[in-house]
Amino acid sequence: MGARTPGLVCAHHHLYSALARGMPAPPKTATTFQEILDQVWWRLDAALDLEMVRWSAMLGALEALERGTTAIIDHHASPNAIEGSLSVIADACAEVGVRVACAYEVTDRNGSDGARRGLEENRRFLTEGGRGWVGAHACFTLSDDTLDRVIGLGQETGAGVHIHVHEGPEDAEAGRRLAGRTDDSWLLAHCVYLEEDLAGTILHNAESNMNNAVGYANPVRFDNPVALGTDGIGGDMLGSFRAAYFKHRESDVTAVPDSAWSWLATGWDLFPEARSDSVTWSYDPIDPWHLAFTPGVHPLEITVGDRVVFADGAPTLVDGDEIRARAAEQAARLHARL
Helix, strand or coil: CCCEECCEEEEEECHHHHHCCCCCCCCCCCCCHHHHHHHHHHHHHHCCCHHHHHHHHHHHHHHHHHCCEEEEEECECCCCCCCCHHHHHHHHHHHHCCEEEECECECCCCHHHHHHHHHHHHHHHHHCCCCECEEEEEHHHCCHHHHHHHHHHHHHHCCCEEEEECCCHHHCCHHHHHCCCCCCCCEEEECCCCCCCCCCEEEECHHHHHHCCCCCCCHHHCCCCEEECCCCCCCCHHHHHHHHHHHHHHHCCCCCCHHHHHHHHHHHHHCHHHHHCEEEECCCCCCHHHHCCCCCCCEEEEEECCEEEEECCEECCCCHHHHHHHHHHHHHHHHHCC
């Protein structure tokens, strides 16, 4: 029997991206981050309906659980299926046995009514007792008025705000527009080019930043707490830890894995309940120097709260094969709309 840890936390996920795999190629090859958004992610999220949202969350939660992740901080967008979407995600994750904190991505890119509906979905979910943050896409798709409303709702609910910050050059004004307006409750995703001092936890997504070729955030330059996310590339937080370590070492040959491990551990500060979860691993010892260079480490048993939710290589509350089959059906429906 291997070593034990608390459940791991994915501090920035887009569960709906679980259905993106194998999607048709975009109309033309994207050469900038803006074109990636336009031709891939904004086409995909506009095609989602609530059934797709459900099965993408089921699949994403299952895959996270299979890698020892028991808590997910999700950032959702489905502009043609907004109402009720956060509850669909929360219920799906609960069915699998994974904890989740939700946020709906408020943006003006779908018009003022879309922004209003996104704000109301955040308000509804949080005031009905859902766990999460007020979600916002990024400053470059938010008018001043909508940004004010997002910040106001974060303060009103006490939840804070979960927002992408200066991920690419398109969001160059983010630091200026947010300066003096954030607090420690905020989640600031990416911050690749951020130069201003903003309060909040920075969410580092090394694999996604490499995939989108937006650059390196170099999280050690910040005084803020830093937590690791995947930005929708699954829920494998040991994989995210390795990617963060090796990316940092690429620019600093003296770097050791302890910093990346501390970024992984910050997830427990954001989602304290995961500390009470228990993951028994296939390997011992669980420490950064071993894990950085040991492939294939996986959970043997996982307890969330007082329930065993994973044992003998499979989830105990749901049928993993059924989830994969149903998610594949929804992915085919989604891809046919693109």
